[in-house]
Each structure stands twice: as C-alpha cells, then as structure tokens.
Amino acid sequence: MDEKFDCIIVGAGVAGLAAAMTLAKNNMKFLLIEKGEFPGSKNVSGGVLWGNDLNKLVPNYWEEDDSGWDRFINHRRLTFMDEQSSFSVDFKSSHFNEPPYTGVVVLRSKFDKWLAGKVEEAIAESDFAMDSFVAPNILVEEVLEEDGKVVGIRTGEDKFYADSVILAEGVNNLLTRQVGLQDKYVPADHMLTGVKEIIRFDQDVLENRFQLNGKSGMSNEFVGHATNGVEGGGFLYTNKDTVSIGLVLGLKDLREKEQTPYDILNHFKKHPAVADMIRGGEVVEYSAHVVSSGDKRVMPEKLYKAGLMVCGEAANLLMNAGKAIQGMDYAMRSGILAAEAITKAKEKGDFGESAMKAYQDTLEDSYVMKDINNFQDAVHLLHDPFMIDKMPNLLCDFGRNFFSIKNEPTKKARNMFSDSVKKHASYWDLVKIGAKGAKAL
Ligand SMILES: Cc1cc2nc3c(=O)[nH]c(=O)nc-3n(C[C@H](O)[C@H](O)[C@H](O)COP(=O)(O)OP(=O)(O)OC[C@H]3O[C@@H](n4cnc5c(N)ncnc54)[C@H](O)[C@@H]3O)c2cc1C
The missing domain is CATH 3.50.50.60 (FAD/NAD(P)-binding domain)
Incomplete structure (x- = not known):
C-alpha cells in the first residue's frame, strides 16, 4: 500500500x-x-x-x-406525556407502503x-x-x-x-x-447524550401488538414526562423482532438536575403508555452515545x-x-x-x-x-421548557377531560381547553409559544 x-x-x-x-x-x-x-x-x-x-x-x-x-415506516406517532396519560398525534398510511420508502x-x-x-x-x-x-x-x-x-x-x-x-x-x-x-x-452543554435499549419479543407478539404487516413498522417520538423534566425526548421504533427504545437528554440539564440517563430510561419505561408496549420483552442490548443538538x-x-x-x-x-x-x-x-x-x-x-x-x-x-x-427556530422551540413541561401537562389534562364520559352535563371542548390552560399555563404562555411555533414551523 x-x-x-x-x-x-x-x-x-x-x-x-x-x-x-x-x-x-x-x-x-x-x-x-x-x-x-x-x-x-x-x-x-x-x-x-x-x-x-x-x-x-x-x-x-x-x-x-x-x-x-x-422495517419500512408507514405508521408515525408523536406523543405528549404527563405522569399517567399520553396524548398522541397518530398517522398511518398505506401510501407509505411502496418503495422508495419514506x-x-x-x-x-x-x-x-x-x-x-x-x-x-x-x-x-x-x-x-x-x-x-x-x-x-x-x-x-x-x-x-x-x-x-x-x-x-x-x-x-x-x-x-x-x-x-x-x-x-x-x-x-x-x-x-x-x-x-x-x-x-x-462545550458539553450544547450536546445531548443518547441512551437506547433493544428489547426482544417473539416476532408474532411484536407484529400483533404494533399492528405490523409484513415489513411495515412504526416510529413513535415522545415529549414531556418521558424525560422526567430533563431537556430532551424519547423514541420507540419497531425492528424485525425487537424494539429500539431510548432517550436523548441534554447534558447540561442532566448535570443541573442531578439525574442519570439510565434512571430516566427506567422511569420512561414505567410510564403506562410505554410499559404496555414493551411488556414481556427481554432487554438484549444497552448502548449510549453522544449526539449533536442540531x-x-x-x-x-x-x-x-x-x-x-x-x-x-x-x-x-x-x-x-x-x-x-x-x-x-x-x-x-x-x-x-x-x-x-x-x-x-x-x-x-x-x-x-x-x-x-x-x-x-x-x-x-x-x-x-x-x-x-x-x-433552527424549531430546534430551539423543542428545547423550550414549556414544551417539556407545561405543554404535555396541558394536552394530557385536556385529553383526560375530553375523553371522560361521566353521565354529568358535559362542558364544551373550548371550555375544557380553557380550564386546562388555566391549570397548567396561561393564555399569555400560549400566545408566546404559538408565535414561536408559527415562526418555527
Ligand atoms: C440514541 C441515538 C438515536 C439516534 N436516532 C437517529 C435516528 O432515528 N435517525 C437518524 O437519522 N439519526 C439518528 N441518530 C443520529 C445518527 O446516529 C448520527 O447522526 C449518524 O450516525 C452520523 O453518521 P456519521 O457517519 O457522521 O457518524 P457515525 O455513524 O458516528 O460514524 C463515525 C465512524 O467513524 C469511526 N471513527 C471515529 N474516529 C475515528 C478515527 N480516528 N479513526 C478511525 N475511525 C474513526 C467511528 O468508529 C464510527 O464508525 C441517533 C443518534 C443517537 C445517539
């Protein structure tokens, strides 16, 4: 040579x-x-x-x-979480079934x-x-x-x-x-750390649980309680007979809040919405890697x-x-x-x-x-404390009220939303985040 x-x-x-x-x-x-x-x-x-x-x-x-x-992705989900609930935007389409895949x-x-x-x-x-x-x-x-x-x-x-x-x-x-x-x-403060587990299932169990057909697959991103108050987010992707589940977490916030990635991952896995998805699986791999913030x-x-x-x-x-x-x-x-x-x-x-x-x-x-x-504005918006805490709490609170049927007179959805806003944030917060969102997206 x-x-x-x-x-x-x-x-x-x-x-x-x-x-x-x-x-x-x-x-x-x-x-x-x-x-x-x-x-x-x-x-x-x-x-x-x-x-x-x-x-x-x-x-x-x-x-x-x-x-x-x-697997190819034909099912996408973005989930906002509070302590016990999850509010998702869910999209599945057979348009995504044909190659070249999205x-x-x-x-x-x-x-x-x-x-x-x-x-x-x-x-x-x-x-x-x-x-x-x-x-x-x-x-x-x-x-x-x-x-x-x-x-x-x-x-x-x-x-x-x-x-x-x-x-x-x-x-x-x-x-x-x-x-x-x-x-x-x-500085490390501008970086994130990614932690991930691979959890194995019987392939039939995985396919039935996530409604997968042939080589179709699902991707799920999580915002809010997933990270236990630390800047970042979670993810879950379906592989052939395993799922990849993990978090990306801000290094600075981890240090300041004195939390460890592994503890937060365990916390994420115990959330009812996640626990039900990974029940019965066996962890076969654990890995961690630094990741850029974008x-x-x-x-x-x-x-x-x-x-x-x-x-x-x-x-x-x-x-x-x-x-x-x-x-x-x-x-x-x-x-x-x-x-x-x-x-x-x-x-x-x-x-x-x-x-x-x-x-x-x-x-x-x-x-x-x-x-x-x-x-770039969207990257900063995702790291805004409002998106990590108030927004998921507000959405989940609204979801809980909206989807509850109590055999009592039901409030209009706009009133329920207004109650949730008052409880978890303010209209001024919403105006500010709305303006940022409009600029960012
Ligand atoms: C937890 C986590 C989840 C992620 N999820 C996604 C996702 O869903 N989708 C997505 O698109 N991206 C995702 N990413 C980001 C993605 O992994 C990276 O952006 C991507 O791997 C970057 O590719 P790369 O080739 O630049 O670097 P890498 O994939 O890191 O490859 C660099 C290579 O260089 C080698 N190397 C380094 N230094 C030397 C040296 N001195 N001599 C010889 N070899 C060297 C390394 O061993 C390595 O193989 C995720 C990252 C993490 C940590």
Whole structure:
C-alpha cells in the first residue's frame, strides 16, 4: 500500500460509507479506515434512516434478501406525556407502503456492515479492485499536512498518503478539531447524550401488538414526562423482532438536575403508555452515545481546507425538531456530495481549497443545509421548557377531560381547553409559544 490514494476516508459510519460507495462507483482509488472491529460495531442509532438517498447508493435496495434494514415506516406517532396519560398525534398510511420508502428502521451494527459489504462489491467492479480498501480495526491518530495542504493520515507508526481526506469520524470530532476546523469550542452543554435499549419479543407478539404487516413498522417520538423534566425526548421504533427504545437528554440539564440517563430510561419505561408496549420483552442490548443538538451555532463554519472535507456528524449535521431525528440521512447526503467534489477535483487535477469548497457549496444548496437553516427556530422551540413541561401537562389534562364520559352535563371542548390552560399555563404562555411555533414551523 505505498502508492498514493485519491482519497482517504476516516470513519465507516453512514457518512464514510456513502462517500466510499460514491468513490467506488466513480472509479476512484481510496482507503476507508474504521477504528471499530467492523463497520457499525461502534455505532448507535435509534434509528430510522429517513428519505431516499440509500436508493442512490444501492438502487432498489429493498429487493435484496437481507439488505440491512428491518422495517419500512408507514405508521408515525408523536406523543405528549404527563405522569399517567399520553396524548398522541397518530398517522398511518398505506401510501407509505411502496418503495422508495419514506424511512427504514436500521440497527447500525447490521446496517453498516451490510453497506460496507456493498462498498466491497462496488470496489470489486471498479478499476481499482486491488487498490481500494475498507480497513477496519485501525485508529487514525493524526491528519498529515504539508505546506498548508492535507496530504494523508497517520495511524501508529504508519503513514498513508492521498490527494484528499474526508473526515467522517462522527460527533466526537477530534481530528476535525486537530486540523482547526471546529473553530468554536463546543462545550458539553450544547450536546445531548443518547441512551437506547433493544428489547426482544417473539416476532408474532411484536407484529400483533404494533399492528405490523409484513415489513411495515412504526416510529413513535415522545415529549414531556418521558424525560422526567430533563431537556430532551424519547423514541420507540419497531425492528424485525425487537424494539429500539431510548432517550436523548441534554447534558447540561442532566448535570443541573442531578439525574442519570439510565434512571430516566427506567422511569420512561414505567410510564403506562410505554410499559404496555414493551411488556414481556427481554432487554438484549444497552448502548449510549453522544449526539449533536442540531443547534447550528456549534457547527464548524468551514467544512473544508486544501485537501480535506468534513462530513456527517463530525460537522454536526443533525436536526431534531420534534418530528424526527435526522442525522443518518444528512450524513449520507454529505458523504455523497464530498465524494462527488473529490471526483471533480481529480478530473481537474486540483485538490486545493477552492476545489474542496465546492463540497460546502453543494451542501448549502442541498436539503441538508436548507433544512438546518430553515428549522433552527424549531430546534430551539423543542428545547423550550414549556414544551417539556407545561405543554404535555396541558394536552394530557385536556385529553383526560375530553375523553371522560361521566353521565354529568358535559362542558364544551373550548371550555375544557380553557380550564386546562388555566391549570397548567396561561393564555399569555400560549400566545408566546404559538408565535414561536408559527415562526418555527
Ligand atoms: C440514541 C441515538 C438515536 C439516534 N436516532 C437517529 C435516528 O432515528 N435517525 C437518524 O437519522 N439519526 C439518528 N441518530 C443520529 C445518527 O446516529 C448520527 O447522526 C449518524 O450516525 C452520523 O453518521 P456519521 O457517519 O457522521 O457518524 P457515525 O455513524 O458516528 O460514524 C463515525 C465512524 O467513524 C469511526 N471513527 C471515529 N474516529 C475515528 C478515527 N480516528 N479513526 C478511525 N475511525 C474513526 C467511528 O468508529 C464510527 O464508525 C441517533 C443518534 C443517537 C445517539
């Protein structure tokens, strides 16, 4: 391996694998390095891969026998919780039954491994079948620079050289910091921690309980009492014969409220609405991982320098505005765009700063940055204490009254709503949150 590569990719998560697949298809010579034992072994995700970019990488992936994903989403639910009740917005549609799907549930250790296998297949069909590599179990310790240009990487005593490097190292972006692109110090206070359990069921039990048909699946997001007063939210996704259940929690709030993620997860699992869904299941896996907040203020302003680009969550590309956590799709699209910029750079024989800038330009033009920019207010709204506490209490209180039938004269719904507002907030609170919501959404 002493020859120079067109590109070295650091990290075989979704971003790195998407970049690798695109480079292989574009007949480029590359090295994809992953510190884990195999791609996916270090990765945690809730996880629904939203949108359709997977189809760009592996056309008609749904036709494959074992294509790394567990279920397609045709049933979505957003639940507001108080201590005992839950009030949900629930949407199910057979429009979502046909591929390309709106989202597929993935378990990362299986999905990333499968996608890495597809990358190996694409390498085998390229001109560099013997010269491009997916190399697991290697930690990249340093990015090498010469005369202001990135020229390769160092792992232990070994150095590997390339015209370009893609950093797809995920949220713990040590190399991005090392090359000076994470210009702002990101205090832990701006990050969240994700905790997740995988709970196994008999497949028939799971399918009956969640009304799943064939490969259909459900995603459920939770706001309110799920997090026991700590900033964040919960999720539950149905896999083939397991559910992924977890929380994302603000690190600062956890510290200030002296709570631990594990205790809050246990608290969430005991809520009547959740306990009934997971009853009889067996916990088979527990994992935790830092996750970006989706706050654009912590994103590196520049995602490139001569010979280098930063993709995926290493660039803090993530959004959670309540409707869904979008991180994998952003990672995938950014990996594709970086690889396309490198392909063009090779055609022109120029891997300088302006060639790498083309990546950020196309990213800005893509749905990734358009959504991150457009929905910043929604990200902040989700973290507003009103949404964590007063709103779920108010909605559940209203729901309890509205759905109670007592053989007594029934109040009009507007009066019930007014009572709940008075009990849990004020009309002024509602006006303020309404104005924020109108601006955000
Ligand atoms: C609890 C939880 C739930 C989530 N739910 C969802 C969801 O439902 N939908 C969604 O879209 N997103 C979700 N996300 C976010 C999503 O997981 C990330 O945004 C996504 O994984 C980012 O992909 P990536 O490729 O940028 O980074 P990663 O997937 O983190 O991959 C980075 C890779 O780089 C490797 N690496 C790092 N440093 C080095 C090094 N120095 N040398 C070699 N290898 C290195 C790592 O081992 C890893 O394999 C969730 C996250 C969490 C924590």
